[in-house]
Amino acid sequence: MAATGVWYTVEAIQFLDTTARTDGTVVALKRERSVKGLAEDYPVVHFVPPDTGEAVEFKSRFGIWPSPFSVGERVEVAYDPADPSRADINSFWTIWLFPVLLEMFALACFAAGLHTLRHTENN
Numbered sequence: 001m002a003a004t005g006v007w008y009t010v011e012a013i014q015f016l017d018t019t020a021r022t023d024g025t026v027v028a029l030k031r032e033r034s035v036k037g038l039a040e041d042y043p044v045v046h047f048v049p050p051d052t053g054e055a056v057e058f059k060s061r062f063g064i065w066p067s068p069f070s071v072g073e074r075v076e077v078a079y080d081p082a083d084p085s086r087a088d089i090n091s092f093w094t095i096w097l098f099p100v101l102l103e104m105f106a107l108a109c110f111a112a113g114l115h116t117l118r119h120t121e122n123n
Helices: 002-018 092-122
Strands: 020-033 039-047 056-059 074-080 083-089
Touching (some): 002 074, 039 083, 056 083
Antiparallel strands (some): 020 039, 020 074, 039 056
């Protein structure tokens, strides 16, 4: 789990290091059902990269209900200049939440295991 969290962290850092930034607007919240049947709202964002001038619309990889984003909200978009459709909202929710949760859960499991090990050694 910790290794997966590190992998996602490295992926996020590489994405942010290779992308350009511009403003975009949330134009919709696309509701989808997760594998477990829970409703998740994925922001759909419209932006125009200054280098191409061609409008791009994408659905964020991050979905949660209720969404921390609202229709009409201005957001910062991180996008690949070579492929502007490879983009996401540049925010904690979309870039860092999943890696942080994985690392925190791995740390909690490690701490619980260490506590159990110490408890068993003392008995």
